[in-house]
Amino acid sequence: MSSFRVKGGLKLKGEITPQGAKNEALQILCAVLLTDQDVTINKIPNIRDVNKLIELLADMGVSVEKIAPESYRFNASKVDLEYLDSDKFLTKASALRGSVMILGPLLARFGKGKISKPGGDKIGRRRLDTHFIGFQNLGAKFNYDTQREIYNIDGKELKGAYMLLDEASVTGTANILMAAVLAKGKTTIYNAACEPYLQQLCDMLNRMGAKITGVGSNLLNIEGVEKLGGTEHTLLPDMIEIGSFIGLAAMTQSEITIKDAQIHRLGIIPDTFRRMGIKLEFRGDDIHIPAQKHYEIETFIDGSILTVADAIWPGFTPDLLSIVLVTATQAKGTVLVHQKMFESRLFFVDKLIDMGAQIILCDPHRATVIGLDRKYPLKGIRMTSPDIRAGVSLLIAALSAEGTSVIDNVEQIDRGYQYIDQRLNALGADIVRID
Incomplete structure (x- = not known):
């Protein structure tokens, strides 16, 4: 200590x-899992939470290359899904609050996701219901292992849906948004968070080939696409x-x-x-x-x-x-x-x-x-x-x-x-x- x-x-x-913005970085880093092409991110802060997430992505099989003091190139073409079942993964993910946002990209691209109960600041209850109800609205099946405190999600056939979020959760909106960009059909998210960092995520996904409208408002419309490509992004x-x-x-x-x-x-x-x-x-x-x-x-x-x-x-x-x-x-x-x-x-x-x-x-x-x-x-x-x-x-x-x-x-x-x-x-x- x-x-x-x-x-x-x-x-x-x-x-x-x-x-660079910590809260934006956690969303943007998770989004690299949505494509098998290179994603370059600039202005990444050298802080513990961000470094832990980068380390977790590398352990999952994402290629991580530091190309400048604050810039990294990521490639998620060889994600090791078996690693998600390991105790090592569950332990690392539980140490970081932002790790919950890998679920949306994993569901969108691979049809399944798993994570242990995330950690983070000791500032009171920070429920995750908004995330999982959103996934269920898209057709995913949710199971929570109360003994091991592990969330299991099956999302092999995600389909677009209309949803009214029970709270304008920033991480919840980001997670659902990332799941919806590759789902079939149209998704509407009402009472969505609209922070500048969320706007940045939407802009990045659109550059990757997503079809998101309503950026900057609390009503987002997403037309699902089959695949996303690479991009370059700079944090606020x-x-x-x-x-x-x-x-x-x-x-x-x-x-x-x-x-x-x-x-x-x-x-x-x-x-x-x-x-x-x-x-x-x-x-x-x-x-x-x-x-x-x-x-x-x-x-x-x-x-x-x-x-x-x-x-x-x-x-x-x-x-x-x-x-x-x-x-x-x-x-x-x-x-x-x-x-x-x-x-x-x-x-x-x-x-x-x-x-x-x-x-x-x-x-x-x-x-x-x-x-x-x-x-x-x-x-x-x-x-x-x-x-x-x-x-x-x-x-x-x-x-x-x-x-x-x-x-x-x-x-x-x-x-x-x-x-x-x-x-x-x-x-x-x-x-x-x-x-």
């Missing part, structure tokens, strides 16, 4: 380029990293420029941070955050306390609520953070309270943050990272605090942020990795 020793109170300055910059850097700049009174942010794909993320009182300047496709000694949280028009809540796209992404929460601790004013989707994601606030933050945890979903306006700086402590996003929030808190902090279990942070210590040190931070 690794830890970060963080010296707080330093002001950072400089330019930083966001990595990670919007969660971009939001994290905005919060970091505000908390540490730093002047930071985020390069190549693809601002038009960020939705309401910039405006949400502006409502927190943070100044942002758009310079072409770069976001410049000037150093701010004070920033004040807005209220609603009637003067009531601002609420920041997560919602399906184009609403505010749940992955940035923890960043909003920690950023609010040193703002002027009060905000209610409402985490609707996951019931355990706010439990990291006890560490912030230990650092001196004024936070009331109302229930598993809501926390009220009373900003200190820098009158009472946070103090460095020893703490443990419970998940990816909370881990980075604690890192931001530690960078802004007085004294030295130690963050344990930084493997959680490594799952989603590549070289985060090195990149922030290049801006003037003092983060030492302790193995």
Whole structure:
């Protein structure tokens, strides 16, 4: 287990380029299983979750060639279906949440799929019903082995169907979409997720020969085709990293420029941070955050306390609520953070309270943050990272605090942020990795 020793109170300055999007990468990598031709993917982040998925694909028989520091060429012409029955496969797949998205491509191309119960962040229940009900709508037969916690899917004759998803699940939509592109006939997915990463997946599949319309909306129509070909694809910059850097700049009174942010794909993320009182300047496709000694949280028009809540796209992404929460601790004013989707994601606030933050945890979903306006700086402590996003929030808190902090279990942070210590040190931070 690794830890970060963080010296707080330093002001950072400089330019930083966001990595390729983690959540997009997990979808796109699974899509290489849909064709026997070469697929080249650029801007792949060097992070634990992505590397584990690439390793899993290689174990399944996919040819993996690294052709540049952030570019890979994949060829899935020789997938070893017998490997799916091995304990090694089931163990590796269970360690990675995104592994569930290999099921759609396997069903589409090979007519069967198997996976053990996926792992990932410990942030509460993350049910998979949407995935499997979607497969069943396409004609697949589903069996769950409760003893071994293994999902078995038989999808030899997938046929297009109309379906109304019970929730606009991003991974569920991606999985069903990838199964439907090779199914016979027309599939309609209503209440589909429409995040930019999902749009990217649709665009990639269409370049491979799929026939998907309605991209960017919550109503997708897919005309099944017999075969898909190869393509080249470049990932978007990670919007969660971009939001994290905005919060970091505000908390540490730093002047930071985020390069190549693809601002038009960020939705309401910039405006949400502006409502927190943070100044942002758009310079072409770069976001410049000037150093701010004070920033004040807005209220609603009637003067009531601002609420920041997560919602399906184009609403505010749940992955940035923890960043909003920690950023609010040193703002002027009060905000209610409402985490609707996951019931355990706010439990990291006890560490912030230990650092001196004024936070009331109302229930598993809501926390009220009373900003200190820098009158009472946070103090460095020893703490443990419970998940990816909370881990980075604690890192931001530690960078802004007085004294030295130690963050344990930084493997959680490594799952989603590549070289985060090195990149922030290049801006003037003092983060030492302790193995």
